[in-house]
Amino acid sequence: MHVVPLPALADNYIWLLHDDSGHAIVVDPGDATPVEKALTSRGVELRAILLTHHHRDHIGGVDALLSRHDVPVYAPHDERIDRATHRVGDGDVVTFDAPCARFDVIAVPGHTTTHIAYAGEGVLLCGDTLFSMGCGRLFEGTPAQMLASLDRLAALPGHTLVCCAHEYTMANGRFAQTVEPSNTALATRQQEVSELRARHQPTVPVTLSTERATNPFLRTDSEDVIAWSQRQGIDGDRVARFAALRANKDVFTG
16 A cells, blocks of 8 residues: 655645555545645546544545545544545444555544544554644643543554644654653654755654654653653643643744
C-alpha cells in the first residue's frame, strides 16, 4: 500500500492510500482539487472516502468528490457529517477488496466528541487527535477523554506510521523542547524536521515509536514531564499533567 500525504488548504494533509492495481482510498478530503490531481497523476481510481470528524477542513471536498465518483463514505456517528453512507464507531472494522485493506475503528474523543481514527495496513489515520510531537486542541472533549484517546493510540505497535492531518510538527517540536530540553531523541527529531521543512517536504508519516520517544503528550508519566508539571505548580495526577501541557501549548508562541 502506498501512503501519500497531499498538502491542502493552509496546512492540512489529505491522505491518499493506493495499491499497485489502481485502487485508492482518500482520508479527510477537505479540498477535492488535490485529490483529483493525485488520482489523475497516479492513474488510480477512487474507491472509498474515510472521515475522522466533522470539521470543514476535513470534509469540505466530499461533495465535489461524490459528484464525480460513486463511492462509499465512512464517517463517525455525527449528524454534522451529512454525506456519510456508512456510520462506524469504536470496535467496528472497515474492509475493502480493492484496494485490499482492513482498518479497525477506534473512538478517540477529545478534539471533538465523536472523533474516530482508523488503524490498519501499518498506518494510523488519526485526523486531529495525535500530531507529530503534539495533539489536537480540546474543542469539545475533556482532558481526561483526550488523554485516554492518546493512551489507546500509543498502545499500537511501534512501527505504525502516524498519518495526522496537519503540518504542525516544527511548532510542536519547539514547545516539546521547552518541556523536555534534555530529551536527545526529541532534539534529533527536531533537527530532522527542520531539514525536511527547509526542503518543503512533509514531516509525516512518522513511526509511533518515534512519537512515544518525543511527544510530551504521550509522555505524561516521564520524569521530565512530571518535573515540568511540578515547575508549573501541578502536583496532581497524569490527567492534571496532560491538562497543563495542553493549556500551555494553547498559548505557546515560541
